[in-house]
Structure formats: structure tokens, C-alpha cells
Amino acid sequence: xxxxPTSLAKALASFDVLWSPRxxxxxxxxxxxxxxxxxxxxxHVHESTxxxxxxxxxxxxxxxxxxxxxxxxxxPAGSAFTVPRGTEHKPYSADxxxxxxxxxTGTLTVGDRHEDVPDxxxxxxxxxxxx
Ligand code: NI
Numbered sequence: 001x002x003x004x005p006t007s008l009a010k011a012l013a014s015f016d017v018l019w020s021p022r023x024x025x026x027x028x029x030x031x032x033x034x035x036x037x038x039x040x041x042x043x044h045v046h047e048s049t050x051x052x053x054x055x056x057x058x059x060x061x062x063x064x065x066x067x068x069x070x071x072x073x074x075x076p077a078g079s080a081f082t083v084p085r086g087t088e089h090k091p092y093s094a095d096x097x098x099x100x101x102x103x104x105t106g107t108l109t110v111g112d113r114h115e116d117v118p119d120x121x122x123x124x125x126x127x128x129x130x131x
Contacts, residue, residue, distance in 0.1 A: 020036075047112045052103065
């Protein structure tokens with residue numbers, strides 16, 4: 001991790017790949033990740049961790065399947081939301097968004113259970129910003 005401040009604008013400008021988070025920094029055992037997204041991710045579950053979303057730019061929707069059935073939340077830029085552990089979720093954005101994620105280091109983007117992973121979704125624990 002860098003000992004210098006990180007410009008999120010520069011960090012976001014340094015990559016174009018969609019649904020492929022970059023690790024900005026670490027906080028104790030957690031990654032702060034940023035990602036560019038457009039179109040649909042996949043339904044997946046993180047069995048043992050919550051997942052925090054902050055929308056930096058654009059608008060993100062997150063489909064949720066919980067005890068109440070299926071619903072979706074809408075996050076305009078500046079909105080934050082935490083998906084509780086064990087909740088099936090599917091992020092999507094018709095027009096594209098830039099997002100920040102906060103989750104334990106090693107958390108897979110596609111969770112512990114998921115649908116088939118299409119080519120446009122990167123199944124990763126996050127990439128370094130430099131690489
Ligand atoms: Ni997730």
C-alpha cells in the first residue's frame with residue numbers, strides 16, 4: 001500500500017475494465033476497493049461477511065433476495081448501502097457507475113455461491129492499482 005494519499009479520480013482514470021475492482025488501500029483486515037461497473041453483475045452470496053457499497057459516480061441498483069422475497073435498492077451518487085451477509089444480491093447499472101467497496105481482504109467478487117460467471121464479470125479478490 002502507498003504511504004502517499006490516493007487520488008480517487010486518478011485511480012479511477014487508471015483502468016477501464018468493468019466489474020474488476022482495484023484495491024485502493026487496506027484498513028486492518030479490510031480492503032477499500034473501487035470499481036467501474038455497467039450492465040449486470042450476477043446473483044451471488046457472501047455467506048460470512050457483509051459488503052459495503054458507496055456510489056462515487058452514476059447510479060447503482062442492487063437486487064436483493066431475502067426473507068421478504070426479491071427487491072432492489074437504488075443508490076444515486078453519494079449513497080451508501082450494506083448488503084448483509086447471507087443475502088443473495090446482484091448489482092447492476094444501466095448507464096454505468098463508479099463505486100467504492102469495503103469488505104474483508106480476500107472476499108471474492110462473486111461470493112461463495114453464484115450463478116455461472118459470464119465473460120464480462122471478473123471473479124477476483126481485487127487487483128492492485130498499479131498492476
Ligand atoms: Ni457481493
